[in-house]
Amino acid sequence: MKNPVYVGKQPKSGDHDYDPEWDYRLSSFRQEEALAVVGFLDLFWRDTGLTDPTVYAVTGLGRSIAKYVAGTASQPVIVVSVTKVRSLAKRHGLTSVLETTLAHEMGHAYLEANGVDPEDHNESLVEDAGAALLRSFDTKVFIGVLRHHRGMQ
Ligand SMILES: [Zn+2]
Numbered sequence: 168m169k170n171p172v173y174v175g176k177q178p179k180s181g182d183h184d185y186d187p188e189w190d191y192r193l194s195s196f197r198q199e200e201a202l203a204v205v206g207f208l209d210l211f212w213r214d215t216g217l218t219d220p221t222v223y224a225v226t227g228l229g230r231s232i233a234k235y236v237a238g239t240a241s242q243p244v245i246v247v248s249v250t251k252v253r254s255l256a257k258r259h260g261l262t263s264v265l266e267t268t269l270a271h272e273m274g275h276a277y278l279e280a281n282g283v284d285p286e287d288h289n290e291s292l293v294e295d296a297g298a299a300l301l302r303s304f305d306t307k308v309f310i311g312v313l314r315h316h317r318g319m320q
Pocket residue numbers: 271275290293
């Protein structure tokens with residue numbers, strides 16, 4: 168099996184036609200990375216309403232390890248710097264790095280899906296929601312934290 172460029176639903180099947188090649192240099196996930204991503208995304212199927220997220224392996228995200236692409240909430244697109252993940256994984260473990268990263272970015276997706284403009288996202292609240300999710304592995308807890316965001320519908 169070839170190392171995948173993205174994990175999740177086939178791109179362009181949602182309500183937007185965003186193509187990460189417009190903005191990023193695509194890379195590919197190693198098998199163990201792809202499995203960790205797919206396993207974690209499964210968690211969001213219930214409760215969040217975030218259908219069919221697609222997570223792309225990219226390089227060159229500047230200082231960021233990952234980014235939720237604003238405007239893609241109908242089928243969330245997240246780009247992940249595989250070079251940064253691999254470097255952080257040496258110290259913190261691959262699963263931990265990917266889960267921490269995706270929990271945070273899915274927090275942004277959830278807020279935008281529920282009416283909060285990405286420009287107004289409170290980073291520390293998103294970070295708290297991600298941390299709460301990783302402690303509980305319960306998306307209701309994750310949503311409970313995000314519900315405190317100003318402008319949330
Ligand atoms: Zn953020």
